[in-house]
Each structure stands twice: as structure tokens, then as C-alpha cells.
Amino acid sequence: MSGALTRRRAMTRVLLGCGVAAGPVFVAAFLLEGARRIDYRPLRHPVSSLALGPGGWTQTANFATAGALYLGFAAGLRRTPCTIGPSTAGPLLIGAAAIGLLGAGAFTTDPVSGYPPSTPDTCAAAMA
Secondary structure: OOHHHHHHHHHHHHHHHHHHHHHHHHHHHHHHHHHHOOOOOOOOOOHHHHHOOOOHHHHHHHHHHHHHHHHHHHHHHHHOOOOOOOOOHHHHHHHHHHHHHHHHHHOOOOOEOOEOOOOOOHHHHHHO
């Protein structure tokens, strides 16, 4: 086996490993950040709300990291030989989700449901 083929297989394994790590890293990061925020309620506020306020850079970095890991995973899937036939749908869909996560990191959400604490609770205002 040639050295180039060995390096290609090693790189493919690394890229596939990115997909294994992406989900747990993303979930662990937002759970830790959510637990650190006193006024954040995970059943009421979306995860993207953690990008607001002081320390919001942590969730922004979390979105960017997860997006990059999933993008690497999509590239690894594309490099993997398929035994049934060539399929690009899986890697393309995972790549699209990765770009969505990168976009979530690039564009901060609006305040919602009273988070951060200085914003009005829109759910309560709508019911009044």
C-alpha cells in the first residue's frame, strides 16, 4: 500500500471522527453554559439565546465548532467508498446542517421570552 493511500485513509478517519465528536461536544458545551447562566431556563429559552449577553461568545464559538466538525464529517463521508452505489445526498445534507450551525454562530438571535433578563417576556405580553 502506498504512503499516499495510507495518508488518505488516515485523513478520512480523522474527518469521520469529527462527526463522532460534534454532537457530544455541542450538547456538553450548551448544557454547561446554560447551567452557568442564572436566568436561563432550558425548557423555555432556545439554545441560541445563550449567544446573547456577556459570555455569549461561548455559545457562538460552540456553534462555529460544531459546524466545522460536521463540515469535516460531511467531507469524510464523501471520501468514503459506498458499497451500494455512489450517494451524495447524505454528505450534502450533513454539510447543509453544518452551514446552518455556522450561520447560527455568525448571526446572533433576537432576545425572546424574557431572556436575557432585561428584555420583555413576549409570551406573557401576548397573552395579556
